[in-house]
Amino acid sequence: MKKKFLILFTSLFLSIFIYGLGYAKNSYFDEGKKLFDNKKFKDSKFYFEKDIVFNPKSINSYLYLAKIFKKEEKDNLEESNLNTVLLLNPKNEEAIYLLTLLNIKQSNFLKAKELIITMNLVCKKMCSTKQELQEKLDSLQKN
Numbered sequence: 001m002k003k004k005f006l007i008l009f010t011s012l013f014l015s016i017f018i019y020g021l022g023y024a025k026n027s028y029f030d031e032g033k034k035l036f037d038n039k040k041f042k043d044s045k046f047y048f049e050k051d052i053v054f055n056p057k058s059i060n061s062y063l064y065l066a067k068i069f070k071k072e073e074k075d076n077l078e079e080s081n082l083n084t085v086l087l088l089n090p091k092n093e094e095a096i097y098l099l100t101l102l103n104i105k106q107s108n109f110l111k112a113k114e115l116i117i118t119m120n121l122v123c124k125k126m127c128s129t130k131q132e133l134q135e136k137l138d139s140l141q142k143n
Helices: 004-039 041-055 059-071 075-088 093-105 107-120 125-140
Strands: none
Touching: 004 041, 004 059, 004 093, 041 059, 059 093, 075 093, 093 107, 093 125, 107 125
């Protein structure tokens, strides 16, 4: 009887613990997103980083961190987070778009051209942006 009770108690405890971890993963990103939407970037950064601790493959957290670093004009950190997004999902159009803009800003036109080609290959939602990127690149290269 004691053995059955112990097994039942252990199973219940583990179930609650695992559910709690899953909830924590989602709630950190969700809370960070709410703060980001309210333009509380410093606070949201903390939650996105915490989400990454519990879920190192959290593409959305890396993407939002990159957006925060873009606003803070921390190009190296922005690039690092965008590269992580593309490592986890090479077809992430928003990350390709933001990384292309960053490379144009840094005058890395060869890399920007490569990313525009990649955007052409994977484009599904943000197809209109590839023309915008090409025009920005062309106008800067003429100067």
